[in-house]
Amino acid sequence: MDPIIAATHANPYPYYEKLRAEGGLTFHPKLKMWVASSARAVCAVLAHADCRVRPVHEPVPNAIAQGMAGNVFGQLMRMNDGERQRCPRSAIEPSLTLIDQDEVREHVNARLITTDADGLYKAMFRGPVCVVAALLGFSPAQSRAISELTADFAACLSPLSNDLQLAAAHVAAQHLRGQFIELLADADVSSALLAGIRQRFDGDDETLIANLIGLCSQTFEATAGLIGNALVMLQHRPELSGASMEPLLNEVQRFDPSVQNTRRFVAASCEIDGVRVEAGAVIVLLLASANRDPALNDNPDHFLLDRPNRRSFSFGSGRHQCPGQALAMSIASATVRKMLDHGIELDRLNWCYRPSLNGRIPLFSFVGA
Known part of the structure; x- marks a missing residue:
C-alpha cells in the first residue's frame, strides 16, 4: 500500500496509523512526495503561506489548459491562492451559511428516490x-x-480521466457557462442564495460563473461519498438507523471521510513542523489519517455519535476550508434519512470504491440482484 492507493483500500486506517508512528511529516521515496499523516503536520501544512493549492509553474493542469474546462478551473477559488481565492470566497461563503435548512430538506424530499442500485x-x-x-x-x-453536465465537467478534476472524458468536460463547461449566463440575466429568478452572492461579489462575471460551476462540482463527489460512507456505516451498525442523522453524518465525515487526502505544492523552500522542505516539493496531506490521530480526537478508532469536541480535517482547515460544509452535511443527512424511510435493504448492499487518487466513494450493487 501507499498513501495514494490507501484512499480506496477496504481499510486504510491501520496503514495510516503506521505512517503516523513513523513521523508526522516524512518523505515517500517511491512517490517522491512528502506525506503529512499526523494532525499536527496536516495543520502546519494547511496553515503555511508557502504551501499552495497548485504548482507555481502549472496553475491549470496541462491536460485541460487549452479549453473551456481549463478556463473554469483557472478561476476556481479552491484552485487559487491570494486575491483570486479571497474575492469569490468572501461572496460565496457568507451566503452558504444563511441557507434555510428546511428549504434544503424540501428540495431533497421533492426528488424521487428509489432504493435500487440505479x-x-x-x-x-x-x-x-x-x-x-x-x-x-x-x-x-x-x-x-x-x-448531468456537472458529472461530465467533474472529470476534468481527476488525473485518471481519459481523453474522451476530458473532451466531454470541455463541452460540459461550455454548456454550464451558458446556463449560468442565462440564469444571471433572468430578472425573474427568485433565489436568496444567488442574490446574496451577487450582492457581495466584487469581480467580473466570468469569475462569478466559474465559481458557481465550482459550487456544483465541489458538491458532486464529496457529498456522494458522504452519503455512501454513511450507508456503509449503517450496514455495519444497523442499530444506528434510528439515530438522528446530524450526529451520525458528523461522525461519518470524521471516521471515514469521502476526501481522504489533498495536496499542497511548496512555492519556496521553508521549514514545516521542524522539517526542511524544498521549493517544488509536493506534499500529500492525509486528512483521514489526521482525523484518526489520538492527539486530535480521543478514542479515534471508535465511532461515537455523541463524541465530545469532535475535530476533523475532512473539509479542510484555514483559508481553504470548504465553505459549503454545512450545506453538504444538510443535503447528505436529508438524503440518507429519506433512503431509510423508503426502506433501503442495507443488509443486501455490496460495494466497491470508485477509482480515485483521493476520494473514498462507494458504488453500490445489491446481493442477489
Whole structure:
C-alpha cells in the first residue's frame, strides 16, 4: 500500500496509523512526495503561506489548459491562492451559511428516490447537485440538466480521466457557462442564495460563473461519498438507523471521510513542523489519517455519535476550508434519512470504491440482484 492507493483500500486506517508512528511529516521515496499523516503536520501544512493549492509553474493542469474546462478551473477559488481565492470566497461563503435548512430538506424530499442500485447512484451523485442548482434558482428540469453536465465537467478534476472524458468536460463547461449566463440575466429568478452572492461579489462575471460551476462540482463527489460512507456505516451498525442523522453524518465525515487526502505544492523552500522542505516539493496531506490521530480526537478508532469536541480535517482547515460544509452535511443527512424511510435493504448492499487518487466513494450493487 501507499498513501495514494490507501484512499480506496477496504481499510486504510491501520496503514495510516503506521505512517503516523513513523513521523508526522516524512518523505515517500517511491512517490517522491512528502506525506503529512499526523494532525499536527496536516495543520502546519494547511496553515503555511508557502504551501499552495497548485504548482507555481502549472496553475491549470496541462491536460485541460487549452479549453473551456481549463478556463473554469483557472478561476476556481479552491484552485487559487491570494486575491483570486479571497474575492469569490468572501461572496460565496457568507451566503452558504444563511441557507434555510428546511428549504434544503424540501428540495431533497421533492426528488424521487428509489432504493435500487440505479436509484442510489442518482441519489448520491445527481441529487445533491440538483439541490444546489435549485437553491441557485434553476427550475427542476434545469437542475437535472445541471447535474448531468456537472458529472461530465467533474472529470476534468481527476488525473485518471481519459481523453474522451476530458473532451466531454470541455463541452460540459461550455454548456454550464451558458446556463449560468442565462440564469444571471433572468430578472425573474427568485433565489436568496444567488442574490446574496451577487450582492457581495466584487469581480467580473466570468469569475462569478466559474465559481458557481465550482459550487456544483465541489458538491458532486464529496457529498456522494458522504452519503455512501454513511450507508456503509449503517450496514455495519444497523442499530444506528434510528439515530438522528446530524450526529451520525458528523461522525461519518470524521471516521471515514469521502476526501481522504489533498495536496499542497511548496512555492519556496521553508521549514514545516521542524522539517526542511524544498521549493517544488509536493506534499500529500492525509486528512483521514489526521482525523484518526489520538492527539486530535480521543478514542479515534471508535465511532461515537455523541463524541465530545469532535475535530476533523475532512473539509479542510484555514483559508481553504470548504465553505459549503454545512450545506453538504444538510443535503447528505436529508438524503440518507429519506433512503431509510423508503426502506433501503442495507443488509443486501455490496460495494466497491470508485477509482480515485483521493476520494473514498462507494458504488453500490445489491446481493442477489
